[in-house]
Amino acid sequence: LVCPVEIESEFDERLRKRHAVFRPFPQAVPNKFTISWLGHPPCRSACPAGVNVQGYVALIQAGKYQEALKLEREANPLASVCGRVCNHPCETECARKEVDDPIAIASLKRFIADSGEYPLEPKQPTGPEIVVVGSGPAGLSCAYFLAKRNYRVTIFEAEELIGGLLVLGIPEFRLPRDAIKKDIDYIRSFGVEIKTGVKVGETVTIDELRSKYRAIFIATGAHDEIRLQIEGEDLPGVLPGVSFLKRVNLKEEVRLGRRVAVIGGGNAAIDAARVAKRLESEVTILYRRSRREMPANPWEVEEALNEGVKIEFLVSPVKFLGDDRLTGVECIRMELGEPDASGRRRPIPIPGSEFKIEVDNVIVAISQTPRTDFLGEEFERTRWGTLVVDPETLQTRVEGVFAGGDLVSGPATVIEAVAAGHKAADAIHSYLTGEKVFKKEFPVARPEPERLAKIARKSRAEMPKIPIGERGGFVEVEKGLDEDKAKSEASRCLNCAVCCECLECYKVCEPDAIDHSIQDQILEFDVGAIVVATGYDLYPDQNLIEYGFGTARDVINGLQFERLLSASGPTGGEVRRPSDNKVPKRVVFIQCAGSRDPESHLPYCSKICCMYTAKHAMLYKHRVPDGEPVIFYIDVRTPGKGFEEFYKRATDEGVLYLRGKVSKVFEENGKVIVWGVDTLIGKKVEIEADMVVLATGIIPRPDAQDLAKKFRLTFDENGFYNEAHPKLRPVETLTAGVYLACAIQGPKDIPETVAQ
Numbered sequence: 081l082v083c084p085v086e087i088e089s090e091f092d093e094r095l096r097k098r099h100a101v102f103r104p105f106p107q108a109v110p111n112k113f114t115i116s117w118l119g120h121p122p123c124r125s126a127c128p129a130g131v132n133v134q135g136y137v138a139l140i141q142a143g144k145y146q147e148a149l150k151l152e153r154e155a156n157p158l159a160s161v162c163g164r165v166c167n168h169p170c171e172t173e174c175a176r177k178e179v180d181d182p183i184a185i186a187s188l189k190r191f192i193a194d195s196g197e198y199p200l201e202p203k204q205p206t207g208p209e210i211v212v213v214g215s216g217p218a219g220l221s222c223a224y225f226l227a228k229r230n231y232r233v234t235i236f237e238a239e240e241l242i243g244g245l246l247v248l249g250i251p252e253f254r255l256p257r258d259a260i261k262k263d264i265d266y267i268r269s270f271g272v273e274i275k276t277g278v279k280v281g282e283t284v285t286i287d288e289l290r291s292k293y294r295a296i297f298i299a300t301g302a303h304d305e306i307r308l309q310i311e312g313e314d315l316p317g318v319l320p321g322v323s324f325l326k327r328v329n330l331k332e333e334v335r336l337g338r339r340v341a342v343i344g345g346g347n348a349a350i351d352a353a354r355v356a357k358r359l360e361s362e363v364t365i366l367y368r369r370s371r372r373e374m375p376a377n378p379w380e381v382e383e384a385l386n387e388g389v390k391i392e393f394l395v396s397p398v399k400f401l402g403d404d405r406l407t408g409v410e411c412i413r414m415e416l417g418e419p420d421a422s423g424r425r426r427p428i429p430i431p432g433s434e435f436k437i438e439v440d441n442v443i444v445a446i447s448q449t450p451r452t453d454f455l456g457e458e459f460e461r462t463r464w465g466t467l468v469v470d471p472e473t474l475q476t477r478v479e480g481v482f483a484g485g486d487l488v489s490g491p492a493t494v495i496e497a498v499a500a501g502h503k504a505a506d507a508i509h510s511y512l513t514g515e516k517v518f519k520k521e522f523p524v525a526r527p528e529p530e531r532l533a534k535i536a537r538k539s540r541a542e543m544p545k546i547p548i549g550e551r552g553g554f555v556e557v558e559k560g561l562d563e564d565k566a567k568s569e570a571s572r573c574l575n576c577a578v579c580c581e582c583l584e585c586y587k588v589c590e591p592d593a594i595d596h597s598i599q600d601q602i603l604e605f606d607v608g609a610i611v612v613a614t615g616y617d618l619y620p621d622q623n624l625i626e627y628g629f630g631t632a633r634d635v636i637n638g639l640q641f642e643r644l645l646s647a648s649g650p651t652g653g654e655v656r657r658p659s660d661n662k663v664p665k666r667v668v669f670i671q672c673a674g675s676r677d678p679e680s681h682l683p684y685c686s687k688i689c690c691m692y693t694a695k696h697a698m699l700y701k702h703r704v705p706d707g708e709p710v711i712f713y714i715d716v717r718t719p720g721k722g723f724e725e726f727y728k729r730a731t732d733e734g735v736l737y738l739r740g741k742v743s744k745v746f747e748e749n750g751k752v753i754v755w756g757v758d759t760l761i762g763k764k765v766e767i768e769a770d771m772v773v774l775a776t777g778i779i780p781r782p783d784a785q786d787l788a789k790k791f792r793l794t795f796d797e798n799g800f801y802n803e804a805h806p807k808l809r810p811v812e813t814l815t816a817g818v819y820l821a822c823a824i825q826g827p828k829d830i831p832e833t834v835a836q
């Protein structure tokens with residue numbers, strides 16, 4: 081099977097895996113393959129660009145790296161860049177964090193970008209010409225998605241380097257130039273032309289461009305540094321942060337003194353501090369709030385601290401000191417007040433707490449704002465200087481002119497700029513052709529808590545890095561995951577949405593029978609009566625921790641044992657234990673697991689467990705003649721035709737019945753230890769078993785109450801549906817025309833439900 085997704089099979093009670101494409105069960109009618117798809121996983125929903133994360137992670141696990149890269153590039157052409165510097169909101173939302181740690185998604189992205197070839201897809205578009213202003217992530221992304229739609233795109237870039245802040249702002253030790261070039265070459269292969277040294281507003285005006293091109297996308301970023309507006313800011317020795325980084329990135333000679341203070345708490349401040357450290361200065365960041373409020377990526381802050389950068393929190397500069405050159409900074413200490421508009425607690429100066437520090441340079445990196453003076457008055461700006469656009473289409477107030485990236489959002493992130501570029505490309509296509517490009521909304525598919533509770537913990541792959549002591553110049557600090565680590569990390573993914581929409585199945589399905597675009601349909605039927613036969617659920621295993629669930633690997637429930645006994649089950653009908661696939665020689669069955677226990681679990685008797693446990697124990701004995709079945713019971717209830725005789729046969733065939741409650745089950749040296757009391761002889765017992773099978777209590781399905789509301793049915797205190805009258809109208813409900821026929825009414829065995 082080509083499907084890279086594997087999840088635990090529901091039919092086999094999670095004892096084996098199945099693919100997203102699967103035959104639901106051997107007797108299914110119709111007996112066809114189907115695909116389970118639950119929506120978009122949290123990672124994909126959290127990604128501003130909607131990258132199919134689950135898809136490429138699944139393909140990595142299957143060793144299909146080129147396919148994984150191709151899938152990534154469908155939503156993001158900057159795979160190599162984003163694998164290194166993306167702030168990865170996908171990881172923040174990853175469902176795996178509920179089990180242990182989120183999947184290392186960014187590291188996996190980098191792995192596919194770095195592994196082997198980085199294939200180009202040469203094309204020569206022939207459609208209308210469009211111009212993009214600015215070659216940062218927003219401009220590159222827009223050009224790429226337009227070129228894929230066959231538009232001929234030219235990017236005008238003011239600088240000699242291509243990439244915007246990727247090359248001008250972010251330092252090489254985080255994002256090497258080769259890594260950026262790979263993505264740019266890929267975008268160029270689609271026929272995108274990039275002209276450097278063309279400053280729109282000077283070399284050519286917007287009006288000239290408008291007269292020549294039917295659509296323009298402006299993505300000139302936010303590069304103007306915001307000033308602190310305090311005394312001494314113009315003294316030699318005070319440097320604006322992004323300009324400082326630009327000069328270093330452009331390989332200009334930049335000299336700093338021994339002591340450097342960096343003002344700010346964002347990525348630019350952290351980068352400036354790490355660069356200053358590499359230029360051999362002693363660096364202290366002054367930040368006016370606490371670490372929790374820092375907008376910089378926490379992992380970058382950690383690296384800066386590891387590299388010896390000091391951070392003074394709750395400190396703000398009041399004035400820069402010096403006569404003809406900077407000699408120090410006067411600061412004031414701050415405390416945090418109520419949250420402000422950004423949701424972060426407002427810093428408030430503490431009167432009288434002023435102090436001075438001696439420094440040779442200060443780098444001010446508090447924020448940037450866009451420069452829009454090359455655009456006329458007809459373009460509307462916000463009070464922060466960003467451009468106003470229609471949020472749906474990114475079109476400015478000027479016909480045919482679209483804008484996005486930091487120019488519109490203010491300083492943001494690479495992936496947000498990529499998303500804006502894609503959105504603008506779709507909007508420009510709609511604008512030019514009238515064809516609507518809809519962005520569909522999908523449900524967010526999160527694994528259920530019961531599933532999460534059964535996932536074994538596995539540690540997250542650590543990114544290998546150059547040791548701190550060896551980090552000198554601008555060589556990349558992070559070294560990337562190797563293949564084994566990447567595959568092992570990818571295998572931690574929970575495949576939240578099940579089908580990941582990688583479309584590998586399309587490639588092999590010869591009759592073209594797969595259609596991933598099918599939508600849910602709501603059908604209406606006229607009916608005379610409704611029979612509710614929605615069955616039951618098992619009491620959640622994770623509630624039975626005293627019986628070793630979740631900790632002892634060879635503790636299973638009765639339904640799982642039933643699957644082991646089945647010829648179509650995971651072991652072909654042989655009794656084998658999950659941990660090592662060995663035949664268990666002593667199996668302890670525990671009746672009433674969760675039932676008849678009003679203090680801790682369910683108050684009622686689940687009715688079916690006495691008899692099915694006797695059956696399980698006997699079948700086990702038949703399959704493993706030298707095996708020892710032991711049953712712990714409170715009392716044995718046999719209220720059915722032939723049941724008492726069946727119980728008698730079990731005891732005659734060598735099933736050992738021990739009357740008593742089990743207090744604890746745990747794993748030790750490959751055995752499952754069962755502690756209990758034999759209440760007939762009044763003694764404690766300890767049994768070393770190879771496997772434990774719990775006759776788990778039964779409960780109504782989780783959606784039973786919703787269904788009851790739909791049909792206006794009533795239910796009892798345990799959630800089982802009420803019949804109209806227990807003796808006179810046992811299968812009717814109080815809603816005319818709605819009948820009951822199954823364990824939704826209360827625990828029942830097969831003959832009873834069939835008769836009902």
Ligand SMILES: Cc1cc2nc3c(=O)[nH]c(=O)nc-3n(C[C@H](O)[C@H](O)[C@H](O)COP(=O)(O)OP(=O)(O)OC[C@H]3O[C@@H](n4cnc5c(N)ncnc54)[C@H](O)[C@@H]3O)c2cc1C
Nearest residue numbers: 214216217218238244245249280300301485486492493494
């Ligand atoms: C130091 C620093 C570190 C950062 N670190 C990260 C990070 O780790 N992760 C992350 O996700 N984001 C990070 N960011 C933010 C990220 O770089 C930006 O959000 C992103 O680059 C914005 O993309 P953009 O295309 O809108 O603009 P930019 O990248 O700024 O590109 C704009 C381009 O337009 C060109 N241009 C400007 N005016 C003209 C003109 N008149 N004519 C022609 N061309 C023009 C510019 O030269 C530039 O090339 C960082 C930013 C900085 C400053």
Ligand code: SF4
Nearest residue numbers: 083579580582583585
């Ligand atoms: S699209 Fe991919 S994950 Fe979904 S069923 Fe097809 S092969 Fe499996």
Ligand code: SF4
Nearest residue numbers: 123174175573574576
């Ligand atoms: S576990 Fe996998 S599919 Fe689920 S959110 Fe994390 S990366 Fe996405």
